[in-house]
Amino acid sequence: MKRILLTASLVALTAVPALAARDQIRIVGSSTVYPFTTAVAEQFGKSTGMKTPVVESTGTGGGMKLFCAGVGEDTPDFTNASRHIKKAEFEDCVKNGVTDIVELEVGFDGLSVAQSKDAPALALTKQQLFLALAKEIPDKDGKLVANPNKTWKDVDASLPDVKIEVLGPPPTSGTRDSFAELALEAGALKFPAMADMKKADAKAFEKVWKSIREDGAYVEAGENDNLIVQKLVANPTALGIFGFSFVEQNANAIKDIPIDGVEAKYETIADGSYKMSRPLFIYAKKQHVGAIPGMAEFVAEYVSDKAIGQDGYLADKGLVTLPGAEADKTRAVAKDMTVITADGLK
Amino acid sequence: MTEVRNELVKKRYAAERRFKFYGAAALTLTALFLAALLVDVIIKGIPAFHETSVEIDVKVDPADVDPANLPGGNYDKMIKEAFRAEFPEVTGRAEKKALTGLLSTGGADSLRSMVTADPSIIGKTVTVPVLLGDDADLFLKGLLTEQKTVPGKATLHIARLEGEEGFVLTGDTTGEAAEKQLGLTPGDIVRFKGGAVRVTGVQNGYLKADPVLPPDPSVSMLDAGQWDVVSFSVPEANRRINDNQALWLDQLKSEGRVKNSFSWRFFEAGDSREPELAGIRGALIGSLLTVLVALSLALPLGIAAAVYLEEFAPKNKWTDLIEVNINNLAAVPSIIFGLLGLAVFLNFFGLPRSAPLVGGLVLALLVLPTIIIASRAALKAVPPSITEAALGVGASKQQAVFQHVLPLALPGIMTGTILGLARAFGETAPLLMIGMVAFIADIPQGFTSAATVLPVQVFLWSDLPEMAFKAKTAAAIIVLLVVLFALNAVAIYLRKRFERRW
Numbered sequence: 091m092k093r094i095l096l097t098a099s100l101v102a103l104t105a106v107p108a109l110a111a112r113d114q115i116r117i118v119g120s121s122t123v124y125p126f127t128t129a130v131a132e133q134f135g136k137s138t139g140m141k142t143p144v145v146e147s148t149g150t151g152g153g154m155k156l157f158c159a160g161v162g163e164d165t166p167d168f169t170n171a172s173r174h175i176k177k178a179e180f181e182d183c184v185k186n187g188v189t190d191i192v193e194l195e196v197g198f199d200g201l202s203v204a205q206s207k208d209a210p211a212l213a214l215t216k217q218q219l220f221l222a223l224a225k226e227i228p229d230k231d232g233k234l235v236a237n238p239n240k241t242w243k244d245v246d247a248s249l250p251d252v253k254i255e256v257l258g259p260p261p262t263s264g265t266r267d268s269f270a271e272l273a274l275e276a277g278a279l280k281f282p283a284m285a286d287m288k289k290a291d292a293k294a295f296e297k298v299w300k301s302i303r304e305d306g307a308y309v310e311a312g313e314n315d316n317l318i319v320q321k322l323v324a325n326p327t328a329l330g331i332f333g334f335s336f337v338e339q340n341a342n343a344i345k346d347i348p349i350d351g352v353e354a355k356y357e358t359i360a361d362g363s364y365k366m367s368r369p370l371f372i373y374a375k376k377q378h379v380g381a382i383p384g385m386a387e388f389v390a391e392y393v394s395d396k397a398i399g400q401d402g403y404l405a406d407k408g409l410v411t412l413p414g415a416e417a418d419k420t421r422a423v424a425k426d427m428t429v430i431t432a433d434g435l436k
Numbered sequence: 437m438t439e440v441r442n443e444l445v446k447k448r449y450a451a452e453r454r455f456k457f458y459g460a461a462a463l464t465l466t467a468l469f470l471a472a473l474l475v476d477v478i479i480k481g482i483p484a485f486h487e488t489s490v491e492i493d494v495k496v497d498p499a500d501v502d503p504a505n506l507p508g509g510n511y512d513k514m515i516k517e518a519f520r521a522e523f524p525e526v527t528g529r530a531e532k533k534a535l536t537g538l539l540s541t542g543g544a545d546s547l548r549s550m551v552t553a554d555p556s557i558i559g560k561t562v563t564v565p566v567l568l569g570d571d572a573d574l575f576l577k578g579l580l581t582e583q584k585t586v587p588g589k590a591t592l593h594i595a596r597l598e599g600e601e602g603f604v605l606t607g608d609t610t611g612e613a614a615e616k617q618l619g620l621t622p623g624d625i626v627r628f629k630g631g632a633v634r635v636t637g638v639q640n641g642y643l644k645a646d647p648v649l650p651p652d653p654s655v656s657m658l659d660a661g662q663w664d665v666v667s668f669s670v671p672e673a674n675r676r677i678n679d680n681q682a683l684w685l686d687q688l689k690s691e692g693r694v695k696n697s698f699s700w701r702f703f704e705a706g707d708s709r710e711p712e713l714a715g716i717r718g719a720l721i722g723s724l725l726t727v728l729v730a731l732s733l734a735l736p737l738g739i740a741a742a743v744y745l746e747e748f749a750p751k752n753k754w755t756d757l758i759e760v761n762i763n764n765l766a767a768v769p770s771i772i773f774g775l776l777g778l779a780v781f782l783n784f785f786g787l788p789r790s791a792p793l794v795g796g797l798v799l800a801l802l803v804l805p806t807i808i809i810a811s812r813a814a815l816k817a818v819p820p821s822i823t824e825a826a827l828g829v830g831a832s833k834q835q836a837v838f839q840h841v842l843p844l845a846l847p848g849i850m851t852g853t854i855l856g857l858a859r860a861f862g863e864t865a866p867l868l869m870i871g872m873v874a875f876i877a878d879i880p881q882g883f884t885s886a887a888t889v890l891p892v893q894v895f896l897w898s899d900l901p902e903m904a905f906k907a908k909t910a911a912a913i914i915v916l917l918v919v920l921f922a923l924n925a926v927a928i929y930l931r932k933r934f935e936r937r938w
Contacts, residue, residue: 131877146873316906338901408901
């Protein structure tokens with residue numbers, strides 16, 4: 091019996107073919123962009139007959155690291171990002187020889203605060219979100235104190251007397267970074283003391299809005315948004331922080347809470363009146379065009395009207411599409427494969 | 437004295453009874469949790485094993501098919517045109533889109549394979565089962581909203597509002613409020629032959645209504661029984677199927693053209709972003725390839741290491757050190773093995789990312805300590821008298837071990853190995869680092885093509901927003917559990933069949 095197994099193992103190892111040149115596009119990056127890029131990859135595979143690209147969900151930061159590791163078959167051709175490339179990442183790229191990077195803005199993602207459909211309707215402002223969720227908040231004199239608010243009524247007398255309980259993503263998530271930046275920083279700036287602090291000591295101010303309380307009011311519910319949906323249904327007094335596409339797909343279970351009087355809807359995110367939204371990007375390695383088959387066709391599929399257009403299939407998947415002019419800009423970049431420079435990167 | 441003793445005896449009996457009760461309670465609780473989990477997964481997963489399709493008569497237009505390139509024909513267009521032709525009253529652009537939106541984007545696949553298999557049907561009209569999209573599928577399975585259809589109980593008069601889009605509904609008798617006579621509330625849909633309207637409000641004893649399916653202008657009066665009241669538990673704004681689409685599906689269903697069949701596709705297709713097209717085959721084959729690599733490496737290495745350590749190695753501080761390290765390795769978190777795989781196999785040896793070969797190498801490292809420990813235990817369990825007898829009749833040490841001890845220890849080794857493999861089947865963390873947590877639509881063709889594995893597929897599907905993927909997730913868990921149960925059953929069988937006791 092052992093002899094058979096040994097032989098089998100030898101056969102298995104020698105049967106591995108010589109590593110051929112890669113003929114399949116490889117994509118890494120943000121889990122927020124993953125549902126859209128995978129849809130494009132599938133359509134690309136079906137319509138061109140080439141191999142369907144492999145899309146890994148590594149997170150924006152992890153994707154950038156892999157993307158910037160170098161040029162060649164063993165590095166990815168594209169990376170998904172839910173934010174702009176950082177200056178440090180760009181420099182890392184250049185250092186490793188990845189000098190020609192093309193940035194394509196493909197759409198928007200709204201961040202939405204939602205609750206169970208059965209809960210009484212609630213409306214919040216960013217300021218209230220800050221008061222409810224920040225670890226330290228300014229008191230009457232503008233001095234920072236540990237957040238004393240236990241119920242929404244403590245935050246604002248007009249809100250119901252219900253315990254503050256917000257389910258959201260853990261610190262490793264790009265969604266949480268965006269939430270802190272778009273909701274909590276903006277909310278904090280409404281306080282004159284905080285605005286002064288930003289001028290005097292930007293670092294200390296950043297610490298204030300980036301620190302989310304850890305005393306149980308904010309519950310880290312993991313990266314899985316479907317889990318948060320289930321928890322909200324079970325607990326109607328809790329709120330959850332989501333990507334917009336989840337609220338849209340699960341409208342039978344949860345509903346959006348208007349922030350500053352604006353509801354997260356396809357239209358409000360697209361026209362910019364809903365402020366808690368962020369642009370989504372894919373970055374392409376121009377040096378791979380020509381070396382890896384299908385790069386240009388994949389970019390063409392991604393920016394085509396049937397994908398990112400107003401009625402495109404990505405809109406069905408929950409992507410908030412670009413307004414006409416910006417879509418044209420993305421298409422122009424895609425056509426010329428214009429590379430980015432270090433100017434203007436943060 | 438005896439009094440005290442009786443007291444003590446009683447106490448001891450009571451303690452024993454309590455212990456037995458705790459034990460039984462713990463077991464019952466565990467069994468209940470397990471049963472709840474299984475029942476939950478199975479109930480959620482069963483819808484994914486069925487798919488719904490609608491039968492459409494399609495004319496295979498020769499203009500859209502190039503006989504030299506049969507798979508490249510524009511079958512999508514033919515299907516959509518045929519489906520629109522079924523509903524000639526649908527004219528608006530948005531409505532047409534809503535209508536064809538009911539069909540799956542892979543709906544034309546069945547026509548493509550029919551034409552490719554039999555080109556003689558070009559130019560003829562054939563009945564094709566066309567797969568429905570995920571939302572329509574959920575609706576027909578009753579997972580999106582509950583639907584109630586009640587026959588109308590009174591005579592209904594319907595009239596078009598002058599110069600407006602809407603309609604007015606009234607009952608037979610004047611004086612009594614129409615909503616009472618007709619039993620209608622705002623939001624209800626009145627459906628009849630040739631159209632349907634949605635009640636929008638009550639005004640001065642009559643009901644206002646908007647068209648859903650534009651009514652036949654000749655209809656002005658409907659007797660009781662000629663019309664139905666349709667209501668949904670979830671309001672239109674909160675579901676992915678609007679009232680029009682629901683009524684179209686209803687109509688197709690009442691014509692008997694909606695077919696619910698077992699979804700072979702789920703076992704034959706690779707991953708997809710469309711829930712109704714997504715299948716488990718890619719992940720299943722990826723899992724098998726990965727585990728095959730892991731097995732063919734870990735088993736010979738593990739047995740060889742165990743035999744040497746147990747039977748031949750001298751007992752000194754070096755072998756003690758190795759033994760301690762093997763035991764420690766068995767307790768190392770699996771993600772560490774993934775990091776090791778990334779550093780060694782990908783970065784140093786330059787093996788391809790996402791390949792079952794690399795996944796198998798990493799999992800082999802992961803299960804190696806388990807196999808060594810189980811094999812050593814099995815070898816140790818063989819009585820020394822066997823070895824001594826072999827040595828006594830003149831066998832060498834090597835002959836004694838390979839011809840007598842090892843065959844007797846094999847059932848134990850196999851059991852340990854299979855349990856190790858069961859663990860390897862369920863691992864996701866080490867595969868994250870080597871790129872196997874990925875969307876891979878193509879079914880892997882070999883050890884170096886990109887692949888993913890079953891538990892990763894479960895993880896990826898669970899994270900997608902579409903509701904239909906919830907059922908897919910549960911179904912993938914069922915497949916994974918079946919594979920694991922089968923492996924455990926083999927382990928138990930081997931143990932029972934070949935085990936020898938002394």
